[in-house]
Amino acid sequence: MNLAGFIARNAMRNKRRVILTTFSVALSLFLYTVLQTALREMTQPASSEDSALRLVVRHRVSLANVLPVKYHARINSMPGVRVCSKFTWFGGVYQDAKNFFPQFACEPDKIAPLFAEAEFDPREIADFIGDRTGCIVGVKTMERFRWKVGQKITLTGTIWDCSPELTIRGVYRGGVDETNLFFQHAYFDELTGDLGSVGTYWIKALNADVIPELIARIDRTFENSDAETKTETERAFQLSFVSMFGNIKMLIGSISTVIVFTMILVTASTMSMAIRERMREIAILKAIGFDGKRVVSMIVAESFGLALAGGIVGCFGAKLLFANVDIYALTQGFFLKFDVTPHILAGGMLIAAVLGVTSCAIPALTAMRATIVAGLRELD
Amino acid sequence: MQTPMVQIRALSRRFQQGDVEVLALDRVTLDIAEGDFVALMGPSGSGKSTLLHIIAGIDRPTSGQCIVRDVDVATLSESALANWRNSHVGFVFQTFNLIPVLTALENVELPLLLTGLSAAQRRAHAEAALELVGLSDRLRHLPRQLSGGQEQRVAIARALATDPTLLVADEPTGNLDARAAQDVLELLEVLNREAGKTIVMVTHDPKAAGHARRIVRLEKGELSPDAAAGLAT
Numbered sequence: 001m002n003l004a005g006f007i008a009r010n011a012m013r014n015k016r017r018v019i020l021t022t023f024s025v026a027l028s029l030f031l032y033t034v035l036q037t038a039l040r041e042m043t044q045p046a047s048s049e050d051s052a053l054r055l056v057v058r059h060r061v062s063l064a065n066v067l068p069v070k071y072h073a074r075i076n077s078m079p080g081v082r083v084c085s086k087f088t089w090f091g092g093v094y095q096d097a098k099n100f101f102p103q104f105a106c107e108p109d110k111i112a113p114l115f116a117e118a119e120f121d122p123r124e125i126a127d128f129i130g131d132r133t134g135c136i137v138g139v140k141t142m143e144r145f146r147w148k149v150g151q152k153i154t155l156t157g158t159i160w161d162c163s164p165e166l167t168i169r170g171v172y173r174g175g176v177d178e179t180n181l182f183f184q185h186a187y188f189d190e191l192t193g194d195l196g197s198v199g200t201y202w203i204k205a206l207n208a209d210v211i212p213e214l215i216a217r218i219d220r221t222f223e224n225s226d227a228e229t230k231t232e233t234e235r236a237f238q239l240s241f242v243s244m245f246g247n248i249k250m251l252i253g254s255i256s257t258v259i260v261f262t263m264i265l266v267t268a269s270t271m272s273m274a275i276r277e278r279m280r281e282i283a284i285l286k287a288i289g290f291d292g293k294r295v296v297s298m299i300v301a302e303s304f305g306l307a308l309a310g311g312i313v314g315c316f317g318a319k320l321l322f323a324n325v326d327i328y329a330l331t332q333g334f335f336l337k338f339d340v341t342p343h344i345l346a347g348g349m350l351i352a353a354v355l356g357v358t359s360c361a362i363p364a365l366t367a368m369r370a371t372i373v374a375g376l377r378e379l380d
Numbered sequence: 381m382q383t384p385m386v387q388i389r390a391l392s393r394r395f396q397q398g399d400v401e402v403l404a405l406d407r408v409t410l411d412i413a414e415g416d417f418v419a420l421m422g423p424s425g426s427g428k429s430t431l432l433h434i435i436a437g438i439d440r441p442t443s444g445q446c447i448v449r450d451v452d453v454a455t456l457s458e459s460a461l462a463n464w465r466n467s468h469v470g471f472v473f474q475t476f477n478l479i480p481v482l483t484a485l486e487n488v489e490l491p492l493l494l495t496g497l498s499a500a501q502r503r504a505h506a507e508a509a510l511e512l513v514g515l516s517d518r519l520r521h522l523p524r525q526l527s528g529g530q531e532q533r534v535a536i537a538r539a540l541a542t543d544p545t546l547l548v549a550d551e552p553t554g555n556l557d558a559r560a561a562q563d564v565l566e567l568l569e570v571l572n573r574e575a576g577k578t579i580v581m582v583t584h585d586p587k588a589a590g591h592a593r594r595i596v597r598l599e600k601g602e603l604s605p606d607a608a609a610g611l612a613t
């Protein structure tokens with residue numbers, strides 16, 4: 001036997017304590033890892049994905065403000081723009097107020113290139129382009145209302161006072177959201193009396209590298225006009241809806257902090273109970289010749305080992321789990337991927353290490369200071 | 381005549397308990413020669429354990445001196461004192477105080493972890509010590525798998541492992557039945573007579589004290605006048 005073996009034996013002496021401590025540290029750090037990864041995925045979109053190339057141009061003030069149609073040509077001619085489509089939120093219902101689903105007025109020939117990750121039938125796209133009152137619907141909404149291609153449907157506007165009568169020309173599958181309905185912006189303009197305005201412009205950039213410059217250029221171009229723009233990635237655009245419910249970043253940050261502190265308190269209390277039980281043995285060790293420093297380092301090593309074991313299970317468990325889970329399907333497209341990065345893993349392990357030391361600091365100091373004679377009297 | 385191994389000079393130890401001050405040892409002066417086997421006797425609360433603790437370097441006197449092999453133990457720093465105990469003192473307690481998660485062999489090896497010995501040497505020393513106390517066949521047993529008498533013999537083996545100058549025992553037979561107590565006392569006697577170990581043993585039991593070479597009596601922290609008298613065996 002050596003000193004390390006003795007420390008390991010001490011750590012393992014109470015199986016229930018080992019399991020509970022390791023498990024609670026693992027669970028907390030698993031949560032921490034998930035939260036940090038979610039935060040990262042939400043705030044910095046994946047650049048390799050097709051969807052990351054999409055930008056949304058909207059009115060700087062709010063989504064309720066519209067943009068002039070004349071912006072279309074100017075944006076379209078900017079370098080780095082592959083596709084630019086008018087994109088107006090219709091916000092109607094089908095037959096009944098509870099039958100809500102997203103509907104957009106857009107340019108029929110731009111839909112397929114804009115949402116390249118979704119599956120469109122080229123013949124159906126051609127039919128859609130050829131029919132002024134045609135529409136293309138996501139498979140989920142088709143199934144929901146048991147619609148068939150060729151069927152005529154009427155939407156009732158809730159924002160715009162009109163009721164488009166549409167013919168379903170095609171179905172799309174896959175992509176970020178399978179519930180949308182797309183119909184022609186030209187038809188929408190006709191129904192609303194050619195207002196000359198557009199809700200938003202959706203852009204597909206040539207590649208990820210041009211995005212920052214493109215965003216800056218668009219917003220700079222329309223600066224100091226009646227309708228100043230705010231251009232952002234699709235992900236950031238979606239996030240602005242999420243953020244309506246509060247500052248996500250701060251929320252996740254504070255939850256993480258609470259997790260870490262709770263974990264420190266729980267581990268510290270188990271650790272101090274474990275050491276208290278052993279005060280007499282510690283007195284014996286000191287009598288045998290272990291000095292205070294050695295006693296402290298043995299306690300710290302034990303606590304450190306337990307915390308690190310929990311950290312490994314929690315952090316790397318999360319990594320393993322998300323490497324084998326289809327997060328895209330699981331979150332219905334909210335997360336495209338869920339990369340537990342080395343950076344996040346290192347953060348989690350650092351917390352485990354700090355936890356290991358802080359949770360035993362007080363019992364270790366108590367053990368160091370206790371006199372041998374007092375220790376021998378414990379439970380005597 | 382050789383200088384005594386332990387020289388205790390006007391040694392006092394006071395304890396402060398709230399407002400009350402207890403004088404546990406009152407100017408005790410005592411010599412213990414190399415190879416002696418001293419039984420410390422006296423009523424409960426007379427200061428036996430306190431004196432033993434100071435001799436063994438786990439407590440410090442309030443005044444006076446305790447010199448062991450020319451070292452005034454009280455002057456050592458905490459760390460140096462721990463080191464000194466490791467090489468000079470072997471402890472045996474009333475409750476056997478083995479580490480419950482370690483086997484008999486590992487318990488005996490424990491003080492050797494602090495020495496410069498190799499793993500193989502540590503093992504050999506520990507095995508030899510266990511053989512000396514007659515437990516060669518119990519190396520892999522955990523304390524809870526041993527009888528009280530066996531546990532105490534493992535504790536004695538642990539006390540012997542570093543080959544210390546001094547063996548101190550505080551009521552080593554207090555928790556044992558007559559038979560096991562007899563074994564332990566005979567073992568101590570053999571260690572004293574044959575291995576020349578210097579032993580200081582606190583005991584209540586006159587029969588146990590009968591195994592010592594000399595009996596020292598404490599009364600309310602003071603040595604009894606007849607302290608020097610009793611020569612046993």
Ligand SMILES: Nc1ncnc2c1ncn2[C@@H]1O[C@H](COP(=O)(O)OP(=O)(O)OP(=O)(O)O)[C@@H](O)[C@H]1O
Binds near residue numbers: 397
């Ligand atoms: N840490 C302490 N704090 C306060 N008083 C103490 C302390 N240790 C010992 N004493 C007091 O010192 C006196 C001597 O105690 P000691 O333990 O040396 O007695 P003892 O002779 O070993 O008794 P026993 O036979 O009961 O073990 C007692 O009055 C005791 O209450």
Ligand SMILES: [Mg+2]
Binds near residue numbers: 428429430550
């Ligand atoms: Mg006592």
